[in-house]
Amino acid sequence: MSSETTDNGLSDGEFSVAKPKQNNILGDKIFRFALTVCAAIILLIVLAMIAVMAQSSWLSLKEFGFGFLVGQVWDPVKGEFGALPFIYGTMVSAILALLIATPISIGVAVFLVEQAPKSLARPMAFLVELLAAIPSVVYGLWAIFVLAPILRVYVQPFLQKTLGFLPFFQGTATGIGMLTGGIILAIMITPIITAVVRDILEAVPVTQREASLALGATKWETTKIVLANASSGIAGAIVLGLGRAIGETMAITMIIGNRPQISASLFDPAYTIASVIANEFTEATGDLYLSALVEMGLILFLVTFIVNGLAKLLILSVARRTA
Amino acid sequence: MIMTTLTAACAFGVVAVLLLVLSYIAYQGITSLTFQFLIETPKPVGEGGGIGNAIVGSLILLGLASLVGIPFGIAVGTYLAEMGDGWFGTIVRFVADTMIGIPSIVFGVFVYALVVLQQGYFSTLAGCVALALIMIPIVTRTTEEMIRLVPKSMREGALALGAPQWRVTKDIVIPAAMTGIATGAMLSVARVLGETAPLLFTAFGSRFYNIYLDEPMASLTVQIYNYAISPFEEWHDKAWAATLVLVTLILLINIIVRFITRKKY
Numbered sequence: 001m002s003s004e005t006t007d008n009g010l011s012d013g014e015f016s017v018a019k020p021k022q023n024n025i026l027g028d029k030i031f032r033f034a035l036t037v038c039a040a041i042i043l044l045i046v047l048a049m050i051a052v053m054a055q056s057s058w059l060s061l062k063e064f065g066f067g068f069l070v071g072q073v074w075d076p077v078k079g080e081f082g083a084l085p086f087i088y089g090t091m092v093s094a095i096l097a098l099l100i101a102t103p104i105s106i107g108v109a110v111f112l113v114e115q116a117p118k119s120l121a122r123p124m125a126f127l128v129e130l131l132a133a134i135p136s137v138v139y140g141l142w143a144i145f146v147l148a149p150i151l152r153v154y155v156q157p158f159l160q161k162t163l164g165f166l167p168f169f170q171g172t173a174t175g176i177g178m179l180t181g182g183i184i185l186a187i188m189i190t191p192i193i194t195a196v197v198r199d200i201l202e203a204v205p206v207t208q209r210e211a212s213l214a215l216g217a218t219k220w221e222t223t224k225i226v227l228a229n230a231s232s233g234i235a236g237a238i239v240l241g242l243g244r245a246i247g248e249t250m251a252i253t254m255i256i257g258n259r260p261q262i263s264a265s266l267f268d269p270a271y272t273i274a275s276v277i278a279n280e281f282t283e284a285t286g287d288l289y290l291s292a293l294v295e296m297g298l299i300l301f302l303v304t305f306i307v308n309g310l311a312k313l314l315i316l317s318v319a320r321r322t323a
Numbered sequence: 324m325i326m327t328t329l330t331a332a333c334a335f336g337v338v339a340v341l342l343l344v345l346s347y348i349a350y351q352g353i354t355s356l357t358f359q360f361l362i363e364t365p366k367p368v369g370e371g372g373g374i375g376n377a378i379v380g381s382l383i384l385l386g387l388a389s390l391v392g393i394p395f396g397i398a399v400g401t402y403l404a405e406m407g408d409g410w411f412g413t414i415v416r417f418v419a420d421t422m423i424g425i426p427s428i429v430f431g432v433f434v435y436a437l438v439v440l441q442q443g444y445f446s447t448l449a450g451c452v453a454l455a456l457i458m459i460p461i462v463t464r465t466t467e468e469m470i471r472l473v474p475k476s477m478r479e480g481a482l483a484l485g486a487p488q489w490r491v492t493k494d495i496v497i498p499a500a501m502t503g504i505a506t507g508a509m510l511s512v513a514r515v516l517g518e519t520a521p522l523l524f525t526a527f528g529s530r531f532y533n534i535y536l537d538e539p540m541a542s543l544t545v546q547i548y549n550y551a552i553s554p555f556e557e558w559h560d561k562a563w564a565a566t567l568v569l570v571t572l573i574l575l576i577n578i579i580v581r582f583i584t585r586k587k588y
Binding site: 025027028030031032035036038039040041042043045046048049052053055056103104105108110111112115116124126127128129130131133134135137138139140141142144145187190191194220223240243244246247248249250254274278281282293294297300301304307308309311312 | 326327329330331332333334336337338340341344347348351395398399401402403405406407411412414415417418419420421422423424425426427428429431432433435436437440456459460463487488489490492493513514516517518519520523524527544547548551552559562563566569570573574577581
């Protein structure tokens with residue numbers, strides 16, 4: 001940059017003012033151009049991701065077409081690849097995780113924002129956030145050696161005894177399977193949903209709470225009104241959690257059993273899209289096999305991109321209204 | 324009253340889960356954590372071995388990824404905060420935010436197709452690219468937020484004194500937001516330090532000390548994964564000890580960041 005040499009009087013917030021006008025403008029132009037290029041590269045990266053993955057999965061896209069999404073057989077030896085068991089495993093484990101994590105996360109957020117004294121809420125919020133800092137592979141390790149045995153010995157026999165007439169709770173209790181996967185996912189997405197709901201509740205103006213209290217509503221009734229007004233933002237938080245649950249890889253790979261099957265029982269092993277990529281990618285022999293796995297990655301990319309975009313729009317809609 | 328009890332139960336329950344996980348890691352990990360373990364390379368079952376090369380590998384992968392990811396993320400974040408209010412900025416912001424939620428394994432698949440397939444072998448370089456791609460949107464987001472916190476009056480003051488826009492940004496705004504930007508960068512490092520999935524088929528893992536960019540590279544997380552899914556009791560102990568090292572590092576970064584931001588605001 002040529003303008004660099006003409007002024008070097010600025011340091012540590014000290015100002016030397018006199019600078020030739022035209023050089024300033026050139027400096028600004030270069031600066032603006034450089035930053036804009038960086039920003040444009042972000043868009044290029046995302047486009048490149050789609051292009052590269054589409055190209056690498058072309059073989060599979062051509063061979064199976066839309067049938068890939070509904071095919072039930074995954075047989076690398078025969079060269080038959082269908083994604084349905086994986087899509088099923090991904091969706092059911094994610095929904096299970098949401099069913100557990102959503103009420104808990106909203107509860108935590110309400111407690112931290114509306115009820116707990118500040119001196120308690122701040123350190124607690126930090127601890128909840130720390131849950132999100134623990135790596136996925138660590139949750140996987142913990143799930144294998146702590147969570148799975150507990151489920152196998154205590155929880156699953158109990159469920160079988162009390163709710164065993166339902167198809168969800170039949171079969172052998174091994175501790176490894178859909179249920180354990182859903183629970184570990186729930187633990188992992190709870191801090192994410194909590195953080196967003198907290199932000200949204202904090203954005204609701206105090207006047208709204210005061211108005212409700214002044215009209216004689218109880219504290220809990222007021223909280224309900226606040227929650228109702230923030231409902232689209234909370235929906236956004238849940239969708240964001242869904243996106244995370246769909247894409248979680250290591251922990252679920254280590255605990256869900258990795259068997260491509262569609263079974264009503266939550267005790268049975270299953271398989272997710274992310275898990276099959278993690279497990280089989282390095283072992284994929286043959287171009288079609290690899291291509292099918294890359295197509296899995298492409299599906300995961302598109303689904304999470306859409307889900308996250310939707311979450312962002314929902315959360316923004318609240319931010320805009322309260323601003 | 325009932326509702327308060329319920330929500331409090333949720334909050335304390337979640338914190339209890341965190342403490343349970345952490346204390347179990349400490350309890351299991353401490354037994355096999357020796358100095359030997361921290362410097363040796365992995366060995367066959369029954370012969371000891373450690374995570375020395377994995378620690379070095381993680382540091383190299385992280386260092387190189389940060390070298391690219393952090394400055395680039397800061398540049399994009401600066402763009403979004405200082406001149407990103409138009410339609411182009413809105414699109415970039417939306418894409419960057421959405422990128423944060425893309426599963427890390429997808430970056431692994433992308434980099435595999437882009438780098439590993441072309442080169443024909445797993446490499447440190449590929450691992451670094453995957454990690455850098457994950458860091459960029461995180462650093463972008465925090466940088467933008469932090470720069471937006473800098474008061475308008477500071478910019479106006481500098482502009483009124485005749486400083487050009489680029490000097491205002493470089494010498495006034497970014498230094499003022501530096502603490503925040505640095506903590507955001509640290510958090511992105513902590514996040515990437517715990518990533519396993521994008522490294523499985525890029526850096527792949529290795530059983531030796533390595534410093535070459537075109538060879539596979541070990542990392543703490545992949546080593547933990549390999550130890551954890553093995554059928555050997557002894558290796559499970561090693562997985563716990565390695566986890567203790569990893570989680571301690573990550574928590575330290577998070578606590579330091581917390582400490583810095585607390586003092587500041």
